[in-house]
Amino acid sequence: MKRKLSLICSLFLFSVGLAGQTVYKFQNPDLPVEERVNDLVGHLTLEEKISQMMNNAPAIERLGIPAYNWWNECLHGVARSPYPVTSFPQAIAMAATWDTKSVYQMAEYASDEGRAIYHDAARKGTPGIFRGLTYWSPNINIFRDPRWGRGQETYGEDPYLTAAIGVAFVKGLQGDDPVYLKSSACAKHYAVHSGPEWNRHTYNAEVSNHDLWDTYLPAFRELVVDAKVTGVMCAYNSFFEQPCCGNDLLMMDILRNQWKFDGYVTSDCGAIEDFYNTHNTHEDAAEASADAVLHGTDCECGNGAYRALADAIVRGLITEEQVDVSLKKLFEIRFRLGMFDPDDRVPYSDIPISVLECDAHKAHALKMARQSIVLLKNEKQLLPLDMNKIKKIAVVGPNADDKSVLLANYYGYPSCVTTVLEGIKGKVGDQVEVIYEKGVNLTDDFIFTSAYDDDLFSYDGQQGFKADYYQNTQWKGSPGLSRQEKNVDYQWGDGQEIGSSIITRQMSAVWTTVFKPERTGEICFELKADDMADLYIDGVKQNKVGNINSYYPLNAEKGKSYLMEIHYVQHADNAEIKFDMGTLRKADYRQTASSVKDADVVVFVGGLSAKVEGEEMKVEIDGFKRGDRTSISIPVVQQNLLKELYATGKPVIFILMTGSAVGLEWESEHLPAILNAWYGGQAGGQAIADVLFGDYNPSGRLPLTFYKNVNDLPDFEDYSMKNRTYRYFTGIPVYPFGYGLSYTDFQYNTIKVQPSLDKLSVKVTAEVSNVGKYEGEEVVQLYVSNPRDFVTPIRALKGFRRINLKPGESQMVEFVLTSKELSVVDVAGNFVPMKGEVQISLGGGQPSEETIKNRQCVWKSIMR
Incomplete structure (x- = not known):
């Protein structure tokens, strides 16, 4: 009874208001969100409604509605902000951790910083772009081809791993308050979108029903249906001759009808203009805008094509009531973020600005950078280096003392970034002499x-x-x-x-x-x-x-x-x-090699950077085309220098920085040690030094297949999954998906497979032992294979877990495969139960003759 009286009093106060001041129902935080949204929209003129459907929504002062810019980024930490922020490893590096708990924590920390920035800017009266709470992250497109420059923003080539990492990211970002969103995540780019960058505004993707549901949609489904992501971004390209932001199958049938998505959809920036400028599927902005809204694209990021919605209504292409449907979705998000409520009602409004780059956040950036590093080769246990046996180290290469390479793309500015050179110098102090030679640029031979x-x-x-x-x-x-x-x-x-x-x-x-x-x-x-x-x-x-x-x-x-x-x-x-x-x-390769030949070990830090791989860039040089690559080898100038360094006879450790898979044919055959360090964020240099000298045992695993060269790959514009990724590739890679070495050795004992009584699920167990000399983390990976009379993956990841074991320690690991994991996709795109022989493997990577022989993997076949 008291709650009822309180609500009546509250409604009375809001209906009366203060003297001379109009108070609206939508300003009452005690009313249901739906009622508040309907009231707010009911007060808007058509012109005002349309203005609120573009990413840079202006203030409506007569109603007390503040300006809001929907565009913000949080790919691996808050991006593009004038505030100093924590920069975590790039997304592909986060996938290499295979640690959903770490990703969840990273997203939680990033949302803390985002909330602090939002409230501080609002209180100072300086809101605007990249200060809001609607983050257009994560990018969960499947990294189907290593030539794609934006693949670094994804979680790799596997739908299962991508979904697991993406779900953790969304939950960490959005929070768990029953009323308010901490921030809003956005799954992009929906849905069949992964390059090339040079034709993304004109390209028409077509895939089989099997590939659509087996590869391109699973991660989006997990984020929409299970993680309850509140935003989705539709892609630039067309899908079966319809732009993705106005696509019958993707937007209406699957997203809204089958998956019951009730959040908001934003276009990629400029995608609505592509309808009539590049795809040529619509006559003008009015026709394009009406069609996009009718397909559920609620917000337009771009140059204001949605202003033509007024003309579209006049021409009968859409009604104002249909416009209202999209507008209400946008305001619902803003209400759920607490943007119209007093600070004392919103549990995240008191996060202080001091949280930016706080010690816990910086420590986690270092932790994730360490976890992401993949040891690809370690001949004769060259690593870890022993400072007691080394007097001089030569650090060489274009990425050795470059801070920008660590920040990748879509980044914010941390106060301090540690390069590899700085990390090594800080590690060895005065105990070991460190000499440095850049030797060569990233892609040319100027110094x-x-x-x-x-x-x-x-x-x-x-x-x-x-x-x-x-x-x-x-x-x-x-x-x-x-x-x-x-x-x-x-x-x-x-x-x-x-x-x-x-x-x-x-x-x-x-x-x-x-x-x-x-x-x-x-x-x-x-x-x-x-x-x-x-x-x-x-x-x-x-x-x-x-x-x-x-x-x-x-x-x-x-x-x-x-x-x-x-x-x-x-x-x-x-x-x-x-x-x-x-x-x-x-550059003089021989001179550089000669200048470092008296060192005990040479650390070459090279690879790629976001200067050459990324989103729709202007770069067109040998091996690179407008953000993408035409070759998957490291640039020729770096190869030339590496060969001269190798010729000195001194051990050469290759620190590879990259956002994508690299060929490494010559490197893997000749160099004794290779570390894949990705783009490691602000603490990347320190993390690399920790691994080099054994203060951290490398435990990252590849979220990508490292092919030998482009001859292994189908045409870049072919979206069929035939002979792509570990799930369908029939060749021999340099390094397979899921691969990664350790300074210690792990062994697996006999696998046990126990079907449930109804045979709908299967429990899989095995014992994992650390039989080496170092404490370390193992990433236990479960793969399932079920060959059928239609196309199915060679094998598919269906579970993984990261565990820590001390020398001599063992641990039982257990997975339960439900009917969901024990299904395959048929030619029509339907999920059907596995039948016949089902092969199940459990190990530190994919099953192979070598891993099974060395007891690094155990497997068993069952009949269903």
């Missing part, structure tokens, strides 16, 4: 050595640069901000304030200085920028050398003055620019 001198640059009698900033991307009109700056070296998050009048979004800048060289001869300027940047000398635009880094040589004359201008444009995302001066030379 730049900085020799920057502040005294050589001045403007109007003052040291440094005159900086002019514009709140547009064409340097139009008068600068919004002009000031003198000592140098040009910046990292800004998207939307960060520069001074009081410029934010880093859709902005441009010009830095002007006069350079007076102190000697005659060739010098070189280096310009690093995330977006477009050009160097002008005496009014002439300079031509760069180098295919990734931008170098500008100049034959300077002592005593001469050179007027220099740096023109920079930033459209979106992080804003980064750095200007440097020094010398440039061509």
